[in-house]
Amino acid sequence: MSEKKAKWLRLDNSAKIFPMMADKQNQNLFNIFVRLNESVDKEVLQRALEITIKRFPSMNVMLKRGVFWFYFEEHGGKPRVYDADPLVMKKISSSNCGGFCFRISCFENVIFADFFHAVTDGTGAAEFVKSLLFTYFTLKGYSVDGEQKVMTVGSPVNPREYEDSFLTNYKKKKIKDLTISSLKGKKSYRISGIRFDNAGKGVINMYTPAKQFVKVCREHNCTVTEMIGALFMLSVYETKIKPESLPPQDIQLFVPINLRKIFPSVTLRNFSLFSRIGVTASDDMTLESLTSTIHECLRRDTQKEVLSDKISTTVYAEKFLPMRILPLFLKRVIFKISNLFFGKNKKTATFSSVGVVALPESFKPYIKDMGFGITANNACPVTITAATAYDTMCINFTRTITDTEIEKRFARYLTDFGIELKVTSNFWEVDDDALQIL
Amino acid sequence: MRCKFCNVEVDCKTHICPLCHEKLTTDENDEKLLPAFPPKTAKTERKKHTHFTLTNVYLAASTIIFLVCIAVNFGLHQPTKWCWMVGAILLYGFLTMRNTVLSSSSAWIKAFWQIVMISLIMWLAQVVFDDIMTDTYWLLDLALPIIIMLSVLTLGIISCALVRRNKALLYDTLFLSLIGFLPIIFYAVGLVQKVLASAICAGFCAAVIACVVIFARKEIVDEMERRLHW
Ligand SMILES: [Zn+2]
Numbered sequence: 001m002s003e004k005k006a007k008w009l010r011l012d013n014s015a016k017i018f019p020m021m022a023d024k025q026n027q028n029l030f031n032i033f034v035r036l037n038e039s040v041d042k043e044v045l046q047r048a049l050e051i052t053i054k055r056f057p058s059m060n061v062m063l064k065r066g067v068f069w070f071y072f073e074e075h076g077g078k079p080r081v082y083d084a085d086p087l088v089m090k091k092i093s094s095s096n097c098g099g100f101c102f103r104i105s106c107f108e109n110v111i112f113a114d115f116f117h118a119v120t121d122g123t124g125a126a127e128f129v130k131s132l133l134f135t136y137f138t139l140k141g142y143s144v145d146g147e148q149k150v151m152t153v154g155s156p157v158n159p160r161e162y163e164d165s166f167l168t169n170y171k172k173k174k175i176k177d178l179t180i181s182s183l184k185g186k187k188s189y190r191i192s193g194i195r196f197d198n199a200g201k202g203v204i205n206m207y208t209p210a211k212q213f214v215k216v217c218r219e220h221n222c223t224v225t226e227m228i229g230a231l232f233m234l235s236v237y238e239t240k241i242k243p244e245s246l247p248p249q250d251i252q253l254f255v256p257i258n259l260r261k262i263f264p265s266v267t268l269r270n271f272s273l274f275s276r277i278g279v280t281a282s283d284d285m286t287l288e289s290l291t292s293t294i295h296e297c298l299r300r301d302t303q304k305e306v307l308s309d310k311i312s313t314t315v316y317a318e319k320f321l322p323m324r325i326l327p328l329f330l331k332r333v334i335f336k337i338s339n340l341f342f343g344k345n346k347k348t349a350t351f352s353s354v355g356v357v358a359l360p361e362s363f364k365p366y367i368k369d370m371g372f373g374i375t376a377n378n379a380c381p382v383t384i385t386a387a388t389a390y391d392t393m394c395i396n397f398t399r400t401i402t403d404t405e406i407e408k409r410f411a412r413y414l415t416d417f418g419i420e421l422k423v424t425s426n427f428w429e430v431d432d433d434a435l436q437i438l
Numbered sequence: 439m440r441c442k443f444c445n446v447e448v449d450c451k452t453h454i455c456p457l458c459h460e461k462l463t464t465d466e467n468d469e470k471l472l473p474a475f476p477p478k479t480a481k482t483e484r485k486k487h488t489h490f491t492l493t494n495v496y497l498a499a500s501t502i503i504f505l506v507c508i509a510v511n512f513g514l515h516q517p518t519k520w521c522w523m524v525g526a527i528l529l530y531g532f533l534t535m536r537n538t539v540l541s542s543s544s545a546w547i548k549a550f551w552q553i554v555m556i557s558l559i560m561w562l563a564q565v566v567f568d569d570i571m572t573d574t575y576w577l578l579d580l581a582l583p584i585i586i587m588l589s590v591l592t593l594g595i596i597s598c599a600l601v602r603r604n605k606a607l608l609y610d611t612l613f614l615s616l617i618g619f620l621p622i623i624f625y626a627v628g629l630v631q632k633v634l635a636s637a638i639c640a641g642f643c644a645a646v647i648a649c650v651v652i653f654a655r656k657e658i659v660d661e662m663e664r665r666l667h668w
Contacts, residue, residue: 008664035474044474065544086476094542108472203475204456207449324663408444408457415445422449423441423475425456432478 001248007074009061011118013318014167014270018118019063019070021337022091025199028117029089029375030352030385033110034128035368040106046081048105048136050364053079055153056128058229058268059119062099068328083403084112088201088398088426089375092116104132109368117270123258124268126357127151137366141327147360165265170315172310186278188252190345191240191381193401201376202428204407205246206421207369208355208414210388216417222291225298225353228386228395229253229277230290231413232351232406236382237281239405252278254347255298255378259311262304273310275301276316276347350374354387369394376400400431439468450474498537500528514518519566526562530555545596546610549589550617556585579632583621583639589647590615601654608654609661618643 016026061072084107098105101119105112115125137144217227255275277297371394374383385396439448439462441455451473504525511521523540538548597607
């Protein structure tokens, strides 16, 4: 955003859909939580946030409604650090976050950073959180070094950091050459269970030594992503589908793919697409068969040509003339109606494998562990995310149903492999009174 | 703390296992553990069941008032059915609260709905009190132009006062001013008989548009660019 030009940004291609889909309770949110080795100093964090936000022009924005699309306008104010809300990933509205599309909050030794997906994806958010931590540690007087892994406050802002990489990687194609079908899903099993009232969500985090996990994966000749995906599918089958003796069901995982690894981009805004991994659940499923299915699906969906086609399809949809000239409120109505009819039961769960977060070694004495979480909703009642920081992998389960059967079964698989697990929870499923008495 | 049933270590301050909810056996090292999430308080729970929101209280009170008015009005066999006016004004209050005060819409959209709502109330007054008000032309001839002018004036004053903080308001004023030509269009198609107020309204709004365009052309172009991008 140069000084002379009007300070506003178009939403990137995949962000355009998120504000349109949001309703009273649901919003595409994800969060990053960092447990420090000591209590968080809220005042210092507040100062760190005020300083850090200046380095990230694409975050320093508020969402506005235009005639045809939403857009971002530069935010003139200062973001605040809040006390963490017991309600995990509470909706970010203009009134509860001062107009920003993210929320930084803290509790005891944990820093929570919640993001509305319209503003960035996991990679962009991680860069922001790393920079915030760097500023925080520096202000605290700790000797930390960015080690070229952190966008520190003084570093120059590259205009490409806020480009829409979908547009820069878009190749014009004829409509008949596009694979619209690749974006559609099949009807799949939706996890059942008693829902929490209101926007309540249950969270369970499992922390495990990354080396142990990788060793087990090697023994089974698969990657960490394949292993977690396969174990999750097995857990869903054994705890939800098998006991109810349902007719054959398709389990479909919705897996975000970070396009920065395949296309040249340094953008801090959204640049990810998704792959669908589907299997028909049956007693014949084995860990080996599932890992190889996942391997095959991911190999197919991460080929450059396939992704390039998908990018072209989504950009084509955005540039489609009738779509562009439709006023925003009509677009929203159409999206909501089409989602009502076609969007339901297209996925069993969202599974995001973030991989290793590149944190500087100098942060290590101050950070206990770190994890990612994705919001769950009625259409997708359970989400699972895996991320590794230093030697610890955090597997996060976020759910809108009360029972913890899937998590319990998943943990059993890991412990049976001899993997050590440390578990935390927000105990949303337990009554207040029960928590007090116990 | 360990859960012997799940064979996992529990890494937050609690007495039960996060997975199976069995009671945990504690040892002295557990004193150091912190909760991983802010505790679910009675307050968070209670918030879910609040029905006494301002909107609900207003709705309940106005329904009661309206029903009482209907009972009195019809019970006493009064020829003028003023209770409909009371109902309309209460409804106006509700819509103002929802769509003007609590809404995040653009200022010109809020002002536009105000013009529509006030005009409808005036029309209803004409229908209800038709025994006193025999001439119906005042509605379009006089009331509508005045309401539009007052709205444009109000929004104009607000945007001048807040121009440093919110340049977008200038754009809203410009947009709203376009509605000022509606009465003169009505005159052209024969809906309005006495042209004076309509002409003044059109002139006033033209002046406002001219002022905005002359003094804030750059801001308006910027604002148009961002709001109308497609
Ligand atoms: Zn247990």
